[in-house]
Amino acid sequence: MLSTPRPQAAPSLLFDDGLTRFSKSKPAESTTLGEPPKKSNRQLKAEAKKRAWEERIAKREAERTRKAEAGDNEEAAFLEKKRKLAEQRKLMGSGSPEKNEKQEQQHKKQKKRKEVPEEHQRKRQKTAGELPLLNGFFPTSVQSPKQKPKNVTQETPQKLEPKFTPSQSDPIHPKQRSSALLSQRQSLPIWAHQSALRQCLIDRDVLVMVGATGSGKSTQLPQFMLNEPWMARRTVPGIDGKVGGCIAITQPRRVAATNLARRVATEAGVKLGEEVGYSVRFDAKAGPKTKIKFLTDGMLLQEMLRDPLLRKYSCIVVDEAHERTVDTDLVMGFLRRLVYGERKGSLKVVVMSATMEVEGMSKFMEENNGQDLDVAAEGEDAAEEGGDIEMKEALAAAVEEALAKEDEEAKEKEEETHPESRKEKRRKKKKKKQSQIDMLLAPRSATPEPVSPVVAEETKPQDDGPESMALYGSIALFQVPGRQFPVDVYHAPEPVTDYVDSALRTIFQIHYSEPLPGDILVFLTGQEEIDSLQKLIEEYAKDLDKTVPRILVLPLYAALPPKEQQRVFLPAPTPNTRKIILSTNIAETSVTVSGVRHVIDTGKAKIKQFRPNLGLDSLLVSEISQSSALQRTGRAGREAPGKCYRLYTEESFKALAQATVPEILRADLAQTILRLKARGCDDIVSFPFLSPPPRNALLAALEQLLGLAALDDTGALTQLGKDMSLLPLLPPQARVLLAAKNAEVVEETIDVISALSGTDSIFVFTTDEEQREAAMEKQKEFLRQEGDHIMLLEIVRAYAAVRPGERRQWCKDHFINPRTMANIWDVRKQLRVLMDVSSSAPEDDEEEEGSESVEVVSPDTAQAVLKCFLTGYYRNTAKLDGRTGGYVTVVGAGNDVVIHPGSSLTGKKREAVVFQELVWTTRPYARWCSAVQMDWIADAAPGVLKRSL
DNA sequence: CAGCGATGT
DSSP states (O other): OOOSOOTTOOGGGGGHHHHHHHHHHSOSOOOOTTOOSOHHHHHHHHHHHHHHHHHHHHHHHHHHHHHHHTTOHHHHHHHHHHHHHHHHHHHHHSOHHHHHHHHHHHHHHHHHHHTSOHHHHHHHHHHHSSOOOOSSOGGGGOOOOSSSOBOOOOOOOSTTSOTTOOOOSOOSOHHHHHHHHHHHHHHSGGGGGHHHHHHHHHHOSEEEEEEOTTSOHHHHHHHHHTTOGGGSOEEOTTSSSEEOOEEEEEESSHHHHHHHHHHHHHHHTOOBTTTEEEEETTEEEOOTTOOEEEEEHHHHHHHHHHOTTOTTEEEEEETTGGGOOHHHHHHHHHHHHHHHTTTTTTOEEEEEESSSOOHHHHHHHSTTSSGGGOOOOOOOOOOOOSSOHHHHHHHHHHHHHHHHHHHHHHHHHHHHSOHHHHHHHHHHHHHHHHHHHHHHHSOOOSSOOOOSOOOOGGGSOOTTSOOOEEEETTEEEEEEOOOOOOEEEEEOSSOOSOHHHHHHHHHHHHHHHSOSSOEEEEEOSOHHHHHHHHHHHHHHHTTOOTTSOEEEEEEEOTTSOHHHHHGGGSOOSSTTEEEEEEEOTHHHHTOOOTTEEEEEEOSEEEEEEEETTTTEEEEEEEEOOHHHHHHHHHTTSSSSOEEEEESSOHHHHHHSOSSOOOGGGTSOOHHHHHHHHHTTOOOGGGSOOSSOOOHHHHHHHHHHHHHTTSBOTTSOBOHHHHHHHTSSSOHHHHHHHHHHHHHTOHHHHHHHHHHHHHOSOOBOOOOOHHHHHHHHHHHGGGOOTTBHHHHHHHHHHHHHHSOGGGHHHHHHHTTBOHHHHHHHHHHHHHHHHHTTOOOOSGGGOSSOOOOOOOOOOOHHHHHHHHHHHHHHHTTSEEEEOTTTSSEEESSSSOOEEEEOTTSTTTTOOOSEEEEEEEEESSSEEEEEEEEEOHHHHHHHSOHHHHHHO
């Protein structure tokens, strides 16, 4: 058994033993379409490689034993640990005596259950209604899969390194590096297809690539392409200057971009920032020599502001396209245009996805697919909530006109080409779109209606067979297998009413029946749920039988202080301890925890949904999609065969939506549209959206921008809008900042906006009563009667006044998350540069001892700042309703609004408030509130609205 | 009277 993850091992080494074992069950060779027939040779090589690996591992084992015998304590401890684990496995693996004991344990636990502290009972009842006591732990009701274990191939590959590991240094010794890395690289599935892939890219300009975890696609493909003839920098007719020479690989997340760059630089044996580099916000290591650049999608969009043709690049690789973030979707839309437009013949586009569901993407990337003619799907125009009707009507008319025009053009084109198939295609597309819209518009509740029953991913043929390449119209489609261990999937035999309770039972069942090593990863919806389950587990773990391993419960969510997050990646304190990680869906994509072999999936997640007609977000517990479920399942099979326990029935799984609704269909589109316009895309209706947003969402966004004076009546970008688009902020925030420039409170406003945009949780949040009270007490010193905005200003000011060396302690003292504060500081620094604030105070320099003087914000300044906020947030205002004592929105239909309990104004009664965000969770909560006056609102509101106030 | 899924410029 080599599968114990070694503490602090280089992440890439985790594959060592996986490799050998996997290749045993999988033939090293397979047929590939369009690949030169050199198979036998390659096969031999593969076998030799395999043997080499096995030998290496055997050698290492021998080496360990030798070292241990020679008195190397570390190695001896390691071997001892392994031996113990093996024993343990033997001990727990089978036999009926244990079974009886197990049952006894269960009864004990059950009895104990009834004595669960009242507090917990209450909490869970709140979320789950009744609390059924099942007979025994969940296992009695966990079904064995009817078939053999299924291979799970859905994965995203580049998150091998834990997100929060700050290791900047390469953990591999340079001496080992070249040989180890080369053989590692060559053993990656993609390596066998190098020549075929290269040919693909010579033949076609667009390649869609499917590759699951561990295929090596993100790291290897750029290296394959580097010396291709089409990479050469050259002159192209119709474009000024030379074109090409670089490869860009876009990622949805910063960590992924930086980590991949680091790895590729290591593999290529170059210094990071020279031939291989990266570029993310606040951090870039790239220069004139850089040929391969990893960047975030958002960063590429930013580069498009300066050069819409992306002349620097010969190839853009869009990685993780299946995640369908707004930015990825936008990048794909722009690239589609470029590759068949201005950059035709001089740009290669590769779209990489981890899921098989690439048909839509492939069609989208095809030339002449009608996408450019596509109109925004008809959204259901529900009754709009009052407001500025004139504005809305004008906009609606404009959009309608554009739509009609597009429709006509589309029709003409249709008839030009194959009329039959075009129409059919179109109809299908419409239908699909409609269903997306239905889904979007369907009322969301805690248990939403399943959209349309679809065939479970798992029942489809898996990607076990030959890797394949297909030419598909103007694009090439390529599949590379991943490297993933099989995961047994278990479903609940009947619907689960309380998934927290069910998770608890399943955890202990696994703990009692499964040998170590094998940590458990539980997917839950939020912090509160995680905290309460943690308490429950710890309660039960107190009287664990001595024969079973210890338990270590670790929460994992984004708002957790970094130190706490790090604990997830540390090895358990003793070898005889099982880690139980309770995570939000952060562990689904962003963070990879090693050592996990058991996944418990509640099938739920909190999903944000923007409601254009109401102009507010909902953050509700919703069912995940099949692809999310598969992603979660895959987390059990990264290092060894694993097991996944789904706390819902197989039927429920089948009824889940196949894929998560793309973010662009769920989000507030104001910023998206502003960015489109700023990148020269005036006619948003004709932009090739992979998933065209519903019309009412587009309208709401246009209306918002019009209200912020970012657009004029014709829908064209104003100078103000242009300025706004240059700021890395939401449109209302950008508007506020530009207003502040005129009002000469720009420094103060930057402080507030940085604090708001840095995160939504500046304070450390604890459920612990005592700690919370202490925190509240400490935070009192920042409280201002004006409300939250000025309080944030006071906090930022106070922080600025602290000497850099003492800031960490200061954060701790004030229960402020230091990572959040660091982020706020980065934003503040950037905004100060962008807004041309002379850095008179040198507090930004860490070396400088100087610090800003602490100066309490004067009421006049506070008022000026708040008035600026109203220019951007005049719609986010509520006035006190004299009769009910509650607040109702000023703009619109006068809907009820409740001040968020986290606000300093909660429970206070003011004439009116401005708030940053309205989120519907259990009630319509207004977050980040400050007191304002009605006449300020009237002053700040745009013309049409002003009249109605 | 009572709460914050995850990203990004």
